Amino acid sequence: MIEVIDLCKVYSMGKVSVDALQGVTLSIKKGEFVGIMGASGSGKSTLLHMIGLLDKPTSGKILIGGEDISTLSDHKKTLFRLKRLGYVFQDYALMPELTVEENVYLTSMVRGTSENEYLSQTKEILTRIGLAERSDALQSELSGGQQQRVSIARAVVNRPEILFADEPCANLDTVSSQNILDLFRKINHELHQTIVMVSHEEWHMEYFDRVIILRDGRVISDGPPVIRDHCIIRSPE
Amino acid sequence: MSLQHLKVSFFLAVRGLLRGSRGSLYLSILIIAMVFTNMIFMSSIIMGAIKNSEQSIIEYQTGNILVGPKENEQYIEDISGLLDKLNRIPGVIRASAHYSLGATLKNEGNRVGGTVIAVKPDDERMVTGTWKKMIEGEYLSDGETGEVIIGIQTSGHKDENDDMGPTLGYVRTGDPVTIEYTNGVTREYRVKGIFETRSYQADMEIFVTWNEMESVLGHPITDSTGVIIRTSPDLPEAQVKQTILRFGVQEEVKTWQDLLEEAFGRAIESFSIINSVTVIVSLVIAIVVLFIVIMIKTLNNRRQIGVLKALGVDKSIIINNYLFQVLLLTAAGTILGICIVEGMVGLLTVFPIVFPDGDVTPYVTPGDLISNTILLFIAAAIAGYIPAWRVASEDIMTAMRS
Numbered sequence: 001m002i003e004v005i006d007l008c009k010v011y012s013m014g015k016v017s018v019d020a021l022q023g024v025t026l027s028i029k030k031g032e033f034v035g036i037m038g039a040s041g042s043g044k045s046t047l048l049h050m051i052g053l054l055d056k057p058t059s060g061k062i063l064i065g066g067e068d069i070s071t072l073s074d075h076k077k078t079l080f081r082l083k084r085l086g087y088v089f090q091d092y093a094l095m096p097e098l099t100v101e102e103n104v105y106l107t108s109m110v111r112g113t114s115e116n117e118y119l120s121q122t123k124e125i126l127t128r129i130g131l132a133e134r135s136d137a138l139q140s141e142l143s144g145g146q147q148q149r150v151s152i153a154r155a156v157v158n159r160p161e162i163l164f165a166d167e168p169c170a171n172l173d174t175v176s177s178q179n180i181l182d183l184f185r186k187i188n189h190e191l192h193q194t195i196v197m198v199s200h201e202e203w204h205m206e207y208f209d210r211v212i213i214l215r216d217g218r219v220i221s222d223g224p225p226v227i228r229d230h231c232i233i234r235s236p237e
Numbered sequence: 238m239s240l241q242h243l244k245v246s247f248f249l250a251v252r253g254l255l256r257g258s259r260g261s262l263y264l265s266i267l268i269i270a271m272v273f274t275n276m277i278f279m280s281s282i283i284m285g286a287i288k289n290s291e292q293s294i295i296e297y298q299t300g301n302i303l304v305g306p307k308e309n310e311q312y313i314e315d316i317s318g319l320l321d322k323l324n325r326i327p328g329v330i331r332a333s334a335h336y337s338l339g340a341t342l343k344n345e346g347n348r349v350g351g352t353v354i355a356v357k358p359d360d361e362r363m364v365t366g367t368w369k370k371m372i373e374g375e376y377l378s379d380g381e382t383g384e385v386i387i388g389i390q391t392s393g394h395k396d397e398n399d400d401m402g403p404t405l406g407y408v409r410t411g412d413p414v415t416i417e418y419t420n421g422v423t424r425e426y427r428v429k430g431i432f433e434t435r436s437y438q439a440d441m442e443i444f445v446t447w448n449e450m451e452s453v454l455g456h457p458i459t460d461s462t463g464v465i466i467r468t469s470p471d472l473p474e475a476q477v478k479q480t481i482l483r484f485g486v487q488e489e490v491k492t493w494q495d496l497l498e499e500a501f502g503r504a505i506e507s508f509s510i511i512n513s514v515t516v517i518v519s520l521v522i523a524i525v526v527l528f529i530v531i532m533i534k535t536l537n538n539r540r541q542i543g544v545l546k547a548l549g550v551d552k553s554i555i556i557n558n559y560l561f562q563v564l565l566l567t568a569a570g571t572i573l574g575i576c577i578v579e580g581m582v583g584l585l586t587v588f589p590i591v592f593p594d595g596d597v598t599p600y601v602t603p604g605d606l607i608s609n610t611i612l613l614f615i616a617a618a619i620a621g622y623i624p625a626w627r628v629a630s631e632d633i634m635t636a637m638r639s
Contacts, residue, residue: 082549
């Protein structure tokens with residue numbers, strides 16, 4: 001589903017260059033729930049942004065469904081993101097002037113889905129995440145956990161091929177975080193949704209099928225999480 | 238750009254305006270309304286003054302068409318023949334002959350130089366509206382002698398401060414006035430009436446009857462210094478002028494527009510320059526204000542714009558969202574502006590602005606409203622597009638990190 005080949009990203013800040021990614025190569029299969037982990041500055045968010053077509057790599061290739069996305073024009077990338085990818089951001093990134101329902105169906109409107117269809121899809125997804133009662137609420141009227149659930153609903157309403165989540169629990173307390181991770185796992189199991197999530201919390205590993213650990217822009221580990229005495233310690237290196 | 242994209246842009250724009258800051262929304266609308274009012278108001282006052290001046294000239298001085306002596310001649314000869322001819326021409330309601338003679342008017346030590354105009358009152362009533370503007374006494378009647386009617390700027394006001402030039406010192410109906418004509422004849426008259434048209438030029442005039450002037454000259458008057466003509470309101474003056482010329486009138490024939498062009502051509506040109514400058518300045522203000530409003534909005538929403546782009550929302554949808562916002566603000570501002578303008582027109586119709594040439598009310602045509610609305614919308618579109626385009630053109634991560 002996703003093939004990343006020798007991916008490099010160099011950020012230039014004046015005379016200083018920072019190698020955020022240094023030859024990352026990996027592949028992700030359809031239906032996998034993959035966690036990208038690592039310390040702050042390890043390059044995990046940068047990698048997610050590259051695979052998610054939010055940023056351009058300095059070199060290397062990214063293939064999604066066999067298509068080399070690095071060769072796409074900006075317009076085609078926009079269409080690709082709209083039709084094939086979904087995103088959940090750390091700070092929810094909801095439109096404050098839109099209600100819960102409007103936030104969820106916005107991208108469906110852009111896709112040209114009929115009003116009846118996107119309204120029923122939105123109702124269904126909001127019911128599934130337990131926010132049907134709050135469909136007319138604005139972002140300012142929701143808790144952090146509720147906002148993140150709306151953000152997830154918005155990301156999956158169009159059934160994207162890949163769902164990208166960039167530290168979706170970073171601003172949430174433990175209980176809300178567990179709820180969100182449960183929701184991701186439910187979506188992954190029930191819809192066979194491919195999910196790529198960036199996290200730096202070790203206890204999140206429990207939810208992933210596979211963990212890729214980065215350090216200094218390089219993959220240092222890639223495999224299923226290792227659980228010892230009901231406690232996930234880390235992925236094998 | 239599909240209809241669906243425009244629909245999404247409009248959807249985002251309406252939500253952005255209605256659920257954004259109310260204070261900023263109302264303030265933006267008010268500013269646009271004020272800019273619109275500014276664009277219309279000054280020009281409407283200038284146009285009102287011009288229209289008022291035109292109306293005064295037509296109604297109290299020249300009629301719709303003025304026939305004057307041929308070039309290098311002082312008088313129109315065979316005036317009765319000319320009047321017979323003019324009054325038969327289609328489109329001419331009535332022609333009235335004038336005979337003007339320079340004179341000095343005296344009353345209790347006050348002296349005023351002027352021109353005494355002899356008229357045939359029955360004809361004159363059908364051409365000018367001076368007879369309707371008598372504030373004291375009565376208008377002249379055909380055949381009478383020894384009586385004069387005087388405009389208020391010659392007779393003088395009770396309060397001298399209202400006088401705009403030398404006067405006879407508050408002459409009233411029934412008072413005696415001595416007139417020394419330039420042909421050496423001096424006559425004593427009784428003031429039959431005082432008129433006030435509120436046009437300075439018209440209110441300086443002095444009228445006697447045709448018979449009285451014949452008595453002053455000592456012979457029947459067969460010549461005239463000018464003929465003024467009232468034309469049918471259904472026909473343009475220029476068309477009636479052409480008809481008059483086709484009927485073989487050899488004298489100089491001028492419509493009131495020709496006269497205004499000669500007398501006030503430069504003034505009107507200057508007024509239109511002032512008007513254009515006012516409109517341009519207002520438009521620049523509108524562009525700057527709307528540019529700042531949208532710039533602040535887009536800068537505040539940079540992260541949201543980045544998120545929209547990340548979600549796959551096309552750049553054109555984002556730009557058009559702000560474009561719609563600015564156009565909706567402009568529509569609301571224009572509607573409020575039209576209400577303000579119409580309110581001011583209504584108020585100034587009841588309480589007109591006093592100008593030397595009469596009371597001026599703003600003159601606003603639907604064409605003015607439409608053209609200024611179009612100009613404002615073009616300005617708004619430019620002012621809205623540029624900042625929206627700038628922010629929407631940023632790359633996703635730069636916008637999202639802001």
